[in-house]
Amino acid sequence: MPHTDPIPADPAPDAGDLSAAGRIEAALTGPGAPFAVVRLQDGPQAGALVYADGPRTLREFVETTWAFGDQPFLIAAERSYSYAEFFAAASALACRLTEVYGLRPGDRAVVAMRNHPEWQIAFWAAQLAGLVAVPLNAWWTEDEFTYALDDCGPRVLLVDGERLPRVSAWAEKADARVVVFHHRDGEVPPGAERYEDLPAPDPLAAPPEVQFRPEDDATIIYTSGTTGQPKGAVATHLAQVGAALNPRYHATASALRRGIIPGQGPAPVTLMTFPFFHVAAFTSFYAAMAAGGALVLMRKWDDEEALRLIREHGVTHYAGVPATALQLLAAAERAGDELASLEMLNTGGAAAPPDLVAQLTARYGERIEPRNGYGLTETCGGVLANFGADYRLHPGSVGRPTPTTEVRIAGPAGEALPEGEVGELWLRGQSLVRGYWHNEAATAEAFTDGWFRTGDLALVRDGRVEVVDRLKDMVIRGGENVYCVEVEAVLHDHPDVEDAAVLGVAHPVLGEEVAAVVRLRPGATVTADELRVHVGRTLAAFKVPAHVLVREEPLPRNPTGKILKRELRGPVDDEVRGRGTKGGSRGGV
Incomplete structure (x- = not known):
């Protein structure tokens, strides 16, 4: 320390x-x-x-949860775990990772699955073994998984059956071990084993004896990548x-x-x-x-x-x-x-x-x-x-x-x-x-x-x-700073607006002007011009969107809820150039 x-x-x-x-x-x-x-x-x-x-x-942190014993911890449709059951399962998997797989503190262990209870078992097994846990986005494509796997170089992949086809080729090429959860049907590739086939955890068994320090790495978590390639934090x-x-x-x-x-x-x-x-x-x-x-x-x-x-x-x-x-x-x-x-x-x-x-x-x-x-x-x-x-x-x-x-x-x-x-x-x-x-x-x-x-x-x-x-999304209209969040908040205040995103579009004189993409609540009849008037009642005129584009489908978001403005920019630019005038549109974006 x-x-x-x-x-x-x-x-x-x-x-x-x-x-x-x-x-x-x-x-x-x-x-x-x-x-x-x-x-x-x-x-x-x-x-x-x-x-x-x-x-x-994190090992010290999770070891204290053993004291909660039979209190419920993870409740899911497929099964539930008490704290005692969870800790026994995590300890057993940690022992297998060190004693059978030969992993050592500092080795990376990828965790890639949906919110199964066993996600927690896999993550905390890595911590009990002194490994660096690498939780990956469960919705990534094979190419996105491959990028992160190449980057962090894990020795073991703890994945569910849905993710297995997207990572198995990489694991075979890298000679990495794989534990597959919730994959009771079908074959598993060489070097992989089903979690359900492992011996039942001993409720009295301890986690492995490994040594690591507070300043050692515990996790690598990849940024959402809304503006470029993800980075491993x-x-x-x-x-x-x-x-x-x-x-x-x-x-x-x-x-x-x-x-x-x-x-x-x-x-x-x-x-x-x-x-x-x-x-x-x-x-x-x-x-x-x-x-x-x-x-x-x-x-x-x-x-x-x-x-x-x-x-x-x-x-x-x-x-x-x-x-x-x-x-x-x-x-x-x-x-x-x-x-x-x-x-x-x-x-x-x-x-x-x-x-x-x-x-x-x-x-x-x-x-x-x-x-x-x-x-x-x-x-x-x-x-x-x-x-x-x-x-x-x-x-x-x-x-x-x-x-x-x-x-x-x-x-x-x-x-x-x-x-x-x-x-x-x-x-x-x-x-x-x-x-x-x-x-x-x-x-x-x-x-x-x-x-x-x-x-x-x-x-x-x-x-x-x-x-x-x-900082990078702020609209600079004729030298005036327009904070998108401020305009979005006013749009959200309108009772007919379900969702809204504000971004800048190019303008030959002003440099940029303000555009808004909104999704209305079912049955709403408010027009784009009426929404512009609504914003103008609260904010200065230069902050009022020059273009309000209404769409019926949900605005694009990443799995954590952030609006993907990069997916809106191209269609919004095309729509604005196609109209060439201020005002609103109910067409697709």
């Missing part, structure tokens, strides 16, 4: 000088408190804040356990703000809709595991099935992208479902429209706590969070940072900008990745003196961060 120093204590402020949130944070993070922080003095993350106590490797064990403690801190702070003693009451039951390979899912399953909670899994998103699962399993926490959260609320309203067991609705993976929390509050009052936040692959999940009363009062904010996350709003030269000014959001802290796998150029471009340059434009008000746009 690198050398650390305690954070020097500042003079204690008067109670009146701190908000309720500030007083709670001070109580939770001071010397000797549960989330006390220290600053690293050496090593690759020198200067970063880290939690003073708690686990230092490498996180150490120390970074990942920081990511595991972050949601625990926010859960504790949330409980205290509501006057509840943390840790009391039944364990949470979370409806997991994020794909496990995405960092937003890590935030959710880390939080559940730390509290002995259950994860209810879905094969694919379906709003009516989600309502059924919430009722059947007494789901207390929802976790998903804003699009599915809005669909859940709409389905509940249609069905007259009061979501009686639900205590929290948590969104991530994409920007939440401000009207989401308004809809939740209008229907359910303050009974269901709203929560959103901000995180990236490079931060190993959520590092900012906005919840409860703060979220209702400031729906455009992504919240405050965790105790081990520092925020800088940077100007063009990297200088810190004053409060209220818009600049690039830079982050530093325990849960940051150490860089990109075998990509020194990309690492140097993204990291400056320990700070990660997010590429997002943001500002800070009263300690709360507001993300206004992507």
Whole structure:
């Protein structure tokens, strides 16, 4: 463990000088408190804040879950696992990886499957064996898998039967071992074996005895690749356990703000809709595991099935992208479902429209706590969070940072900008990745003196961060900056709009002008011109979309909910050039 120093204590402020949130944070993070922080003095993350106590490797983190015994952990249609069953299965697989396959700490282990319960067994087996787990996007094509496999060079692939045809050729060529889950029918290639054929786990067996350090690599998670080839973001064990403690801190702070003693009451039951390979899912399953909670899994998103699962399993926490959260609320309203067991609705993976929390509050009052936040692959999940009363009062904010996350709003030269000014959001802290796998150029471009340059434009008000746009997606119209997120939020405020994306299109005089692609709710009759008028009531004239294109099919999104504007740009440019005038169109895009 690198050398650390305690954070020097500042003079204690008067109670009146701190908000309720500030007083709670001070109580939770001071010397000797549960989330006390220290600053690293050496090593690759020198200067970063880290939690003073708690686990230092993911193995240490997962070993504590064994104590939850027969409490349910993974609940799925095909089968469920208690914590004891899960830990025994993960330990048995970890032993096979080391003793039979001969894998050693530092070897890469790919995990590629849909949200089966066994995804968790495979991932945590890799951690118990000291391997570097590489979760890959389950929806990738064979070519996309091949790119990542060539890049990270795994010695073992832990995949389900659906993914096997897309990776088997690579595995055979690379002489990599393969464990196939949920593949009871058909042959498996040479060097592969079915997980179902392995010996039953011994419930009393221990994981293998292996040695590794907090600064050793734990995961490689590939970026979503919305702007180019995915990059493998490498996180150490120390970074990942920081990511595991972050949601625990926010859960504790949330409980205290509501006057509840943390840790009391039944364990949470979370409806997991994020794909496990995405960092937003890590935030959710880390939080559940730390509290002995259950994860209810879905094969694919379906709003009516989600309502059924919430009722059947007494789901207390929802976790998903804003699009599915809005669909859940709409389905509940249609069905007259009061979501009686639900205590929290948590969104991530994409920007939440401000009207989401308004809809939740209008229907359910303050009974269901709203929560959103901000995180990236490079931060190993959520590092900012906005919840409860703060979220209702400031729906455009992504919240405050965790105790081990520092925020800088940077100007063009990297200088810190004053409060209220818009600049690039830079982050530093325990849960940051150490860089990109075998990509020194990309690492140097993204990291400056320990700070990660997010590429997002943001500002800070009263300690709360507001993300206004992507740095590269901002529209510059005649020298005026137009933040797409701001325009999208106003479009979402219109009752007839179900989804919206704003982007720039070329203009011979202005350089760029604003275009919007919208999907309307079923039965809506609003016109494109009426939507432009709606935006003009709230925003300056130069921010009003010159072109509003209405489409009936869903806007293209990646599996984590982010709109793929690169897929919209070409069709939008063609549509705008074809019309050559301002206004709207109901044609296809």
